[in-house]
Amino acid sequence: MHDLVDYEARGIPSVMIASSEFVHAAQTQAAALGMPEMAEASIFVPHPVQGSTDEEMHEKARAAYHSIVSAITG
Numbered sequence: 001m002h003d004l005v006d007y008e009a010r011g012i013p014s015v016m017i018a019s020s021e022f023v024h025a026a027q028t029q030a031a032a033l034g035m036p037e038m039a040e041a042s043i044f045v046p047h048p049v050q051g052s053t054d055e056e057m058h059e060k061a062r063a064a065y066h067s068i069v070s071a072i073t074g
Contacts, residue, residue, distance in 0.1 A: 001029040004038055015071040017064065019047040043067050 007014040016038070018026060023044055030039040045060040052060070 001026055001033065001038065001042075004041070005030070005033045005035050008035065008038065008041075013072045014041075015068055016042040017068065018042065018044055019049045020044045021047040041071050043071060 001016060004014045004016045016026065026042050027036070027039040030036050043064050045064050
């Protein structure tokens with residue numbers, strides 16, 4: 001989240017991608033950094049990530065792809 005806020009402050013479109021387990025942490029961190037709207041610009045994939053097979057990870061990436069592109073180009 002620190003990097004996301006820093007890049008956005010510099011005008012560099014950015015998106016944070018994390019598992020759904022970290023929604024609350026992202027909201028809290030974004031608010032603490034003075035940019036609560038950055039939590040809304042984050043993409044959350046289904047938890048867990050660790051232990052997922054390659055195919056499961058590819059599916060998570062495919063499912064998130066359009067949201068990621070939209071968040072960066074939006």
